[in-house]
Amino acid sequence: MHNILECENLSKHFGTVKALDSVTLSIPRGRIVGLLGPNGSGKTTFIKICCNLLTPTGGIIRIGGFEPGVDTKKIVSYLPEKNYLNNWMKVSDVLHFFKDFYNDFNIEKARDMLDKLRIDANTRLKTLSKGTKEKVQLILVMSREAQLYLLDEPIGGVDPAARDYILETIIKNYSENAAVIISTHLISDIEKILDDVIFLKDGQVILSKTVDEVRDESGKSVDALFREVFRC
């Protein structure tokens, strides 16, 4: 199976608002894909549908051949924008939580990354800063040996120094068999690690190319092209 994710005419309407409008995409394994668009363009809606957190209004979507459900949740590792960790837990409790529920969770890898960022596994999440919590979440998500990583704004709340570490972590921790989808509007920071880009606007895909194609055809960086396409 070449493509990890395929969707056809995928739509999601909230009342009269079309958050996603007939999106047709296929995402091959082994790629890092930037899902780019301004606020409200449908990035999070798309990712939530992939995670089975939202039910599409129309169209079909398959991840690893399955419709979103328990089977896809086993192979999809998702980093939401929200802080979803229980405040009363210790970092080590959360590690065991992940180990318990995900067969592909590599706890050694997680401990190793925590050490590198000097996060003590015995601290309670309550006492960690917002940025540190985000790092813990990213470590948890990237310590799974998943087939599809869905990262919603992974670098939004952390400082530039930590951004580099996070991007490095992402590149280092996905296998050739897996794909990574990163949604963001901080393009210049992540451009260097992307293979492909998808531009979303008002729920529709307006561009889907490899980064090399973008550079060759327009002679611009992805960031510059984004600014041009989405000029207000």
Place this chain on the structure above:
Amino acid sequence: MLGKLMKYEIKATARWFLPLYGTMLIIAVINRFTLFSPYIEYRYMYAEPSVSLPGNSFFSVIRGIMSALMMFIYIMMFVGLFVATLIVTIQRYYRNLLGDEGYLMFTLPVKSWQHILSKLLISMLWHFLSSIAAICSILVLIPGEATAKIPDVFKRITELIGIHGIIILVLAIVSGLVFSILKIYTAVSLGHLFNKHRLLLSFVMYLGIEAVSQFIFMLLTIIAAETVFKPWKGISLFMLNADQFNCLFGIMAILTALLSAGLFILTGYLLNRKLNLE
């Protein structure tokens, strides 16, 4: 997976209940010593006239105030225990599944019904343990001679309605508990369909569910009264014989179980198809 969910549900809730039960029992023990009532005083005076009690002395007044104060704290704890059990039931469902933590819970490779069932079973466990803690605190509080009569009471009830009657009664209580918890889950899930004022609307939904289920119960009661219970006309609840009593509670248990199954399916559908986390 259900077992793992339940394990974490217990971990997340035990830190509220265990200290609460401990405090409750300590306060009951304190009350055991401070408990003082004019009635007991009076009885002692007549039973053993030789025992001299400090009548209206300063100590007696202080003791009276202490006793009343401790009793007040105990009653507050008693009520508080059940209020806390209810609040934790609501809060675990609302926050852990439909709040930000829902992003974690609903991306676990687990079916929605397993989430509901794990929350339901653990909430039932705490309702049960809270009742046990409350009963224990009463046993600590009341004089030993009264406690000694409790087995007799059970024996009498068993004689009256039989062992199968006890089982039916327990089943009726359990399905009543399941029903009352599922009403909350359904109401919160329905309230969550809206984009604003979700808690307020959950409450409105609860009132709606309550009204609808009351209506169904009333309708079925009327139907039952005209059919199954027709020959019993004019008999009050206390005059029922054991078989009639068991039949009544058996039907109640089945009815609540059926309505509960309906709510369980509805809640599962809402979480599966209509989930919309903030």
